[in-house]
Amino acid sequence: MPAWSARVSSTTARQELPVDSIVSVTGGQVRGFEADGVHAFLGIPHAAPAVGPARFELPRPVVPWTGVRDGSAHGPNCLQSPYPAPVEALLPGVRLLGDEYLNVNVWTPDPAGSGLPVLVWIHGGAFTRGSNAGPVYDGRAFARDGVVLVSVNYRLGISGFTAVPGAPLNRGLHDQVAALRWVRENVAAFGGDPDNVTVFGESAGGMSVLSLLAAPAARGLFRRAAVQSANGSAAATAEDGYRLAARLAQQLGIECTAAAFGAVPLERLQAAQDAIATAMALDPNPAVWGESVLEAGGGILSFFPVIDGDLLSGRPIDVLTTPGHRTVPLLAGWNRDDFRLFVFPVGRDAAITADTLPPLLAFCGLTPDLAETYAASRPAAGPADVFAAIMTDRTFTDDVLRLADHSAAQGIPQYRYEFRWPTPVARLDAGHAVELPFVFDRLDSLPSLTGIDPPQPLAGQMHRAWVRFAVDGDPGWSRYDEPDRKVRIFDHPAAGEVSDPRGAELRALRSSLARRRASAHQ
Structure with missing residues (x-):
């Protein structure tokens, strides 16, 4: 981990950092810190904790806090396990468990400024892994060069993308929309221009960006988009998504309901998620998993968005290339x-x-x-x-x-x-x-x-x-x-x-x- 990231992760080092910035955002005040001419505000909630039964509900408004919140340490991320060992050695993950995992980090050259361009980063990780706390996503260089950088955490895997009957679908995408709304409402407090927002992402983050381009709920929340190493085909039918959820419920020995999933301890949820991913890789049988799941996952993904008729009326690439459809x-x-x-x-x-x-x-x-x-x-x-x-x-x-x-x-x-x-x-x-x-x-x-x-x-x-x-x-x-x-x-x-x-x-x-x-x- 780079020295700067290590400093903001250490309680002792946090106390030694020069703290000079307090901003007011949805929920209350946050104190950031300045280092090397860049101001950072880390781990700010953009929605309420999605825990227990709420893990399978739409994102809820931020819970207000009293006093000034410390913004000098990264917040937690959604439940996840390491990559398989050979990939984890190349892409070491950051796993910080906690209830407030729906959070953002903000880097800015000047929180007292105005009109700065804004970049909103959505991390990758096959919709099952990843964190805005990854050292490579450190936004100092963008802030150094005059851009406000906001990095987003969202629900992953079972929490964000399992099609549980009776629960809202595509909860992870809804989290991203909620984060973009948070940016629109709050980025001016960091010197950013809410009318000059570019959303960008890589891999599953890039697939998320293409989904947001196709989603009516995200219209007007960003002006431009950038996509790195992604595709617009990663969306299964809701029917096949429900089939996958039924397999997960069977793995856990529970009813296939949001209430039942919400009562399962985190470590059991994670074990079931990993077991399903392994089983799908070993036996990619369309009769078992659904043809659209295997087609959308391409042998790489086991959890991803579904066509819900709300955010997604079809696969993103099909929606975005419909005659007459315009994008940014x-x-x-x-x-x-x-x-x-x-x-x-x-x-x-x-x-x-x-x-x-x-x-x-x-x-x-x-x-x-x-x-x-x-x-x-x-x-x-x-x-x-x-x-x-x-x-x-x-x-x-x-x-x-x-x-x-x-x-x-x-x-x-x-x-x-x-x-x-x-x-x-x-x-x-x-x-x-x-x-x-x-x-x-x-x-x-x-x-x-x-x-x-x-x-x-x-x-x-x-x-x-x-x-x-x-x-x-x-x-x-x-x-x-x-x-x-x-x-x-x-x-x-x-x-x-x-x-x-x-x-x-x-x-x-x-x-x-x-x-x-x-x-x-x-």
Whole structure:
């Protein structure tokens, strides 16, 4: 953990920090602290504690407090377990249990200022893990550069995304909407402009952003959006969501009701959540879990939003590309090797051979001949490398470009990027989450993922682009438009813009998906 984060986590160190800021927010007053010219206010509730039966209700208003609340320590996060050991070694988690886990952190250059652009961060973690207290999400660099950074905690896993009969669906997304409302009502107290808010997120956080773009309840709460390594397909039918909840109730030996789930001790909830995720990975049978659950999860996710007819009238990508649907200016992209995180560190590469690759692609809804297209431009790649490249495009690239094509045709500013810097760690190359320390300009925060000497010039480029986008909507490269389809490449030392990168492969991917779907309906 970086020294600054360690200081704010330590009771002794907190007492030594120069405390000089008190702001009034919904619920009462909060005292923050200043360090290195940046003011931080940590662990502020944006909703009431969601514990007991309330864990399965809509977020409720903040409970007021008396006196001045201490904002010098990170708040707790939702119930979760570590990643599997190989992934946890790369992405060490922060697990702080407590009732007030629906909270935000705020970093600002000047709480007495006004009109500052605002970035609201939604963390990733497969909708089951993650915390706004992660060192890589430290918002100092954004505040240093004139932006108010707000990071959000929300309900995860069983708490946020289990479709319990009789309980509101998509509670985790409702938490995010509640946090955005909190930002609109309170960010001016930190010098921010509530009319210049950009929401951004990575992985499940990016999927959340796409869901918020599709959700009527979130309209008007942000002006722009940025999405890192995500897709808009992660939403199951409510029917299949209820089927998953029934399996969880059976695992726990309880009735499938909100009251029964709310009475279960936390450690038993967590154990059941982990058991279901393991069982789904070992036996991905549509007859057991529901076809839409497996399609939405893509073999990676076991908990995620459902189509509820309220926040989501369909999968986000389908809603967002409906003829006539308009969205906000969007910066979005992927890491060239995103899917390698889900193949190589966990040892799945050993099972992917020339013989097993064709049926594996068929299982993923693709025609086996697609491997030939990808292998042709990667002569040194083995079957596992080819599989990871195909699944990166299927999972993280295709939806982003479909949305870009749709929105750009309506004249809505769209900016696309591809992150290509290859980390020397764990055969990840430009794998999933490697871009995070670069965007936040916190290269000291994840040496387990980036190695010990990642290139600072690249961090400077990416971080400045995100700051510029928050300020006025222009990250500093060409808009994505037909016919050029310009994409900004982030690499070191090479960088620049490329027209329609790997266009032939992506068109082959879409053709393969279409052929498989047509065959399935015959």
